[in-house]
Amino acid sequence: MAGYLVEDNRKVTTLRLREMKTKGERIAMLTAYDYTMAKILDEAGLDAVLIGDSAANVMAGYSTTVPMKIEQMIYHAGSVVRAVKRALVVCDMPFGTYQVNATEGVKNAIRIMQESGCDALKLEGGIEIIEVVKRIIDAGIPVMGHLGLTPQSINKFGTFGVRAKDEAEAQKLISDAKALEEAGCFSIVLEKIPAKLGGIVSKELSIPIIGIGAGNEVDGQVLVVQDMLGMNKGFNPKFLRKYEDLYSRIIDGVGNYVSDVKQAAFPSVDEQY
DSSP states (O other), X not given: XXXXXOOOOSOOOHHHHHHHHHHTOOEEEEEOOSHHHHHHHHHHTOXXXXXXXXXXXXXXXXXXXXTOOHHHHHHHHHHHHTTOSSSEEEEEOOTTSSSSOHHHHHHHHHHHHHHHOOSEEEEEBSGGGHHHHHHHHHTTOOEEEEEESXXXXXXXXXXXXXXXXXXXXXXXXXXXXXXXXXXXXXXXXXXXXXXXXXXXXXXXOSSOEEEESSOSSSSEEEEOHHHHTTOOTTOOOTTOOOSOOXXXXXXXXXXXXXXXXXXXXXXXXXXXX
């Protein structure tokens, strides 16, 4: 069965994402961290699913992504892979697994790929990590880059504010993006940067640029699924559009269940053996 507005059931690959950019077809991507949600998202017609280290926030309740361990990412990624049939599955390499040196980065990248079965990995950073990016790609592993607001570096930034607003940082971001493309990255995520800059990067690079708070002139969009479904009531950044209010709907559903149990209205005669 084809997904919503999707007639092509072929497995999405890194090559197909590039073809989509060439054709001007926008790329739809969301995060997923478990089997049930990933299965629903895949059937809805997503082009790519990201197992983000944002699992630290939405699944474990941490204030940053820094505490996420490689074993936890492999667990979440494996759960998603077992559910997804069509979408490209990309997994974040968590903080500390590729920053020490290239050899350790390649070793950890291979482990994630082997133990989770995902299609590609995502790494945060530009020129500073270019050697490990090249080595991982040379090992046969597709890499998606990530520039702009890079949450793993939040303790260095000290803020979740918009990045690359000044000319020097904007020029570095463009240089980093070009370096990642030259190194062999198949795509780059741009997070929380001026829309004009996102458009410039998309035009100057041949690989797909996926935005999250990077405007509408990039090649695709990604959001955290719990955010866009309105499950996180207190999170309302400017770039987020909430397509549902599941927080309220779940509260109502569970509340009705509690009421029925308390009043002995559930289970009914028809719901008993």
